[in-house]
Amino acid sequence: MTANKTLFDKIWDAHEILCSDGGQSLLWIDRHFVHEGSFHAFNKLNGRDLPLRHPELTFGLADHYVPTHTRNTALVPEKIRQVIEQLVSNTSQHGVTLLGLDDPRQGIVHVVGPELGITLPGLIMVCGDSHTSTHGALGALAFGIGASEVAHVLATQTLWQYKPKSMRIIIDGDLSPGVSAKDIALHWIAKLGAESARGHAVEYCGTAVDAMSIEARLTLCNLTIEGGARCGMIAPDEKTFTYLQDRPFAPKGKALDQAMDYWKKLKTDNDAVFDREFRFNAADIAPTVTWGVSPEQALPISASVPDPSKIASSEDAQQVQDSLDYMGLVPGQPLTDVKIDQVFIGSCTNGRLEDLRSAASILKGRKSKVPGIVSPGSTQVKKAAEAEGLDQIFISAGLEWHESGCSMCVGMNGDLVASGQRCASSTNRNFKGRQGPGSRTHLMSPMMVAAAAISGNLADVREFISQSTVA
Amino acid sequence: MDAFTQLTAKACSIPVANVDTDQLIPARFMKESRSVGYGQFLLYDLRYSADGTVKPDFPLNSSAADEARIMVTRRNFGAGSSREAAVYALVDAGYRCVIAPSFGDIFSSSAVNNGLLPAVVSEADCESLLIKLASDIQPVTVDLNDMSIRCGDLCIKFVINSIWRTKLLNGWDDIDLTQAHREEIDQFQEHYLQKYAWSVSNLLTK
Ligand code: SF4
Numbered sequence A: 001m002t003a004n005k006t007l008f009d010k011i012w013d014a015h016e017i018l019c020s021d022g023g024q025s026l027l028w029i030d031r032h033f034v035h036e037g038s039f040h041a042f043n044k045l046n047g048r049d050l051p052l053r054h055p056e057l058t059f060g061l062a063d064h065y066v067p068t069h070t071r072n073t074a075l076v077p078e079k080i081r082q083v084i085e086q087l088v089s090n091t092s093q094h095g096v097t098l099l100g101l102d103d104p105r106q107g108i109v110h111v112v113g114p115e116l117g118i119t120l121p122g123l124i125m126v127c128g129d130s131h132t133s134t135h136g137a138l139g140a141l142a143f144g145i146g147a148s149e150v151a152h153v154l155a156t157q158t159l160w161q162y163k164p165k166s167m168r169i170i171i172d173g174d175l176s177p178g179v180s181a182k183d184i185a186l187h188w189i190a191k192l193g194a195e196s197a198r199g200h201a202v203e204y205c206g207t208a209v210d211a212m213s214i215e216a217r218l219t220l221c222n223l224t225i226e227g228g229a230r231c232g233m234i235a236p237d238e239k240t241f242t243y244l245q246d247r248p249f250a251p252k253g254k255a256l257d258q259a260m261d262y263w264k265k266l267k268t269d270n271d272a273v274f275d276r277e278f279r280f281n282a283a284d285i286a287p288t289v290t291w292g293v294s295p296e297q298a299l300p301i302s303a304s305v306p307d308p309s310k311i312a313s314s315e316d317a318q319q320v321q322d323s324l325d326y327m328g329l330v331p332g333q334p335l336t337d338v339k340i341d342q343v344f345i346g347s348c349t350n351g352r353l354e355d356l357r358s359a360a361s362i363l364k365g366r367k368s369k370v371p372g373i374v375s376p377g378s379t380q381v382k383k384a385a386e387a388e389g390l391d392q393i394f395i396s397a398g399l400e401w402h403e404s405g406c407s408m409c410v411g412m413n414g415d416l417v418a419s420g421q422r423c424a425s426s427t428n429r430n431f432k433g434r435q436g437p438g439s440r441t442h443l444m445s446p447m448m449v450a451a452a453a454i455s456g457n458l459a460d461v462r463e464f465i466s467q468s469t470v471a
Numbered sequence B: 001m002d003a004f005t006q007l008t009a010k011a012c013s014i015p016v017a018n019v020d021t022d023q024l025i026p027a028r029f030m031k032e033s034r035s036v037g038y039g040q041f042l043l044y045d046l047r048y049s050a051d052g053t054v055k056p057d058f059p060l061n062s063s064a065a066d067e068a069r070i071m072v073t074r075r076n077f078g079a080g081s082s083r084e085a086a087v088y089a090l091v092d093a094g095y096r097c098v099i100a101p102s103f104g105d106i107f108s109s110s111a112v113n114n115g116l117l118p119a120v121v122s123e124a125d126c127e128s129l130l131i132k133l134a135s136d137i138q139p140v141t142v143d144l145n146d147m148s149i150r151c152g153d154l155c156i157k158f159v160i161n162s163i164w165r166t167k168l169l170n171g172w173d174d175i176d177l178t179q180a181h182r183e184e185i186d187q188f189q190e191h192y193l194q195k196y197a198w199s200v201s202n203l204l205t206k
Helices: A007-015 A036-047 A078-094 A109-115 A130-138 A147-156 A181-192 A207-211 A214-227 A238-244 A253-263 A314-327 A353-363 A379-388 A390-397 A446-455 B063-067 B085-092 B105-113 B123-134 B162-170 B174-179 B182-195
Strands: A016-019 A024-028 A031-034 A058-061 A097-099 A124-127 A141-144 A158-162 A165-172 A200-205 A231-233 A276-281 A288-290 A298-300 A342-345 A372-374 A422-425 A440-443 B006-009 B011-014 B070-073 B097-100 B117-120 B140-143 B148-151 B154-157
Touching (some): A007 A024, A007 A200, A024 B182, A031 A078, A031 A109, A031 A147, A058 A109, A109 A379, A124 A147, A147 B105, A214 A231, A214 A353, A342 A446, A353 A379, A379 A390, A422 A446, B070 B123, B105 B117
Parallel strands (some): A031 A058, A342 A372, A342 A422, B011 B070
Antiparallel strands (some): A016 A024, A024 A158, B006 B140
16 A cells, blocks of 8 residues: 555544445544534434434533623523523533533633643544634644534434545744744635635645644634635644643543554655645745735735725725725725724634733733733633733733633624724634624734734734744 | 425525625524524625614615525635524525535535535626626526526526435435444444544543
C-alpha cells in the first residue's frame, strides 16, 4: 500500500461503516454535543419514541441562551428560561451528561470540548452548530450538522455524509507582533472568498501553524467554516499531546498509551495529493478587520473602505454598495476613521484564556472610550482569568465582566447590539442582524477590539504594543 | 415526509447573493415552538423595518408571493449558521424548492431532510430565470425526474446528488434508511470499540 493518505482520509476511513451505491458513507460518530437549540432534534426523537443509542457519547452544554450578566434564571425572560429548561429535561430524560448553567465546567461547547479533553485526535465529532470545525485543531474530524442530523446521531450514533474534497492551506513564516490566528483566517477568507472552501475539508500546515499554540489553532479551525469549508483540521503534534495531558475526559494510563500509538500516526502522508492547495506567508498578514456583512469583506486595518465606483463588475459593485449602506460607511473612508459605539470580547472564536490575556495586555492601565462586554468562553476560563487579575483590567478599563456564554456573538440570550450601533467584536460573523436587528459588526482579534475600545474607532493594535508586550 | 416528483407553482425571486441563515430566520425567533409555524419568521428583518412596518418593496411582501412555492435566488444561499430553523421557516411558509447557483452545505442537507429541494443551477441559467420572473412569467415547473426547470419558453437543468434525489422522490427519512443497516452498524461498533478502545476509555467509567 502506498502512503498517500491525508490526515482527513485516515480518520474518515477508520469511521466508515459502509458506502452506499450513491457514494454516501455511513460514519461512526465518536462524540456528539447538544445545546439548548437542540430541542428541535429531541422533539423529533421523542415524537418517534426513539431511545438514544449511546447516551454516554453525547454531552449537553448550556451556552447559546444562557444569561451572562447573572446566573439567576428567575430574572430571565420566560421563553429563554424554557429553552434552557428543555435542555435540562431532555438530557436527564435520555441519560446524557449535562454541563449546565450551574456546572463549574459550563461554557461554550467549542471551548469546553477541548478544555475537558472530550475532544481528542482521530475522533469524528459533530454538533448542531457550524463552528464545530473548531475541534479539528486537536486533529479531530469535526463538523456542524442540522437538527434532523442531530436526531439521526442521537438515534443511531452514525451519520450519512458525502466525502468532501481536500484542500490544504500552508502558512509559513513568522507572524508579526499584533497579528494572530484571527487575522490569518480573515486574511485567507478575504483573499479566497467566503465560498472558496465549499465542499472541502481543510488541513492547515506550515511553520506558522506549527509555531501556534493550541488555543490559536482552535481559533483558526473555528473560522474555517467562514470560508465555506466543511471542517478545518491540524495534525496532532507534541503540543497537542501536552495539551491533552490530565484533561478530565482524556484517556489515561494504558488507554493513553494505545491512543498515543495511534495519534502519532495521524498525519498526512508525504505523497498525499490535495484537490486544492494554497500558500500564505505569515509575514504578509497585517491586523485585519471586516468592513462589510460577510467575513470575506475584510481588509488590513491600514486600508480604506472600498469604493463601489471603482469596481468593474456591476453586480459586485452593487453588493459592495449594499454592504456599505447597511454598515453606514462612506466609500474610500480610511478604516481607522470608523467610529465605534461598543465592543465585545468573547465567543467560541476568541473567548479562551490567551485571547483574554492578549486583550488585557493592550487594555492594561488604559480606559475604553466606549462601553462593552467581556464574556469568557467557559466558566473555567473565567476562573483562570480572575486568578490572574484579568477581570480587574477589563473592569478598570470600563468594560463589563460577564459570565460565560455565547452572549453577544448571536444575541439569543438578549445581549444585543442595538439597531444602527457599531460593535468591534472578537466573534465570527458580521452578517446583517447577527448581533441584533440592524446591528453593525466589525470582526477582529481580541487585541484589535482592545485597541478599538481605547481609541473609540477602528484602530491598529500595533500602535499600542510596547517593546515588552508579547503579541 | 411528502415525496417530491414534480411541482408547478408560482415562484418568488429574491435576487440577492449570500442570503445566510441568520437572515432566513433571525436568532431571536428560534426559541419558539415549531407548532407556532415558522413561516411568519422567514426573512423577517428584510420584510419588516425595525418599527414593525412592512417594507413594501421586498419581494416576499408582494401579494403574488403568498402563493409562491418556489424561491429563486442568487449564489451562496443558506450559508452560515447550521440552524435548521432556516429550513423550517421556508417549509412552513409553503416553499418546496429553492433554486440558486450554490447553497451552504449544512443548509442543503437539512433542506433535503425536510422535503425541500435545493436545486443547483448555473449562474447564467439562474439569471435567465430571474429575468423571466422579473417580467412576470409564471408559473415555474420543477421536475425532479429529469432535473429540469421550465418557465415560459425557458427550460434549464439543475443538479442534485443522486441520494438526495432518491430521498426526495420517495419522501424517505434517514433514520428509517439507517435502521435497515442495523446489523452492519452493530458489527462495526464491536470491532471499532475494540480497536479504538481508548476513544471511550474515560467516558464509560464516569
Ligand atoms: S459563540 Fe457564537 S459562533 Fe460560537 S457557538 Fe456560540 S453562537 Fe455559535
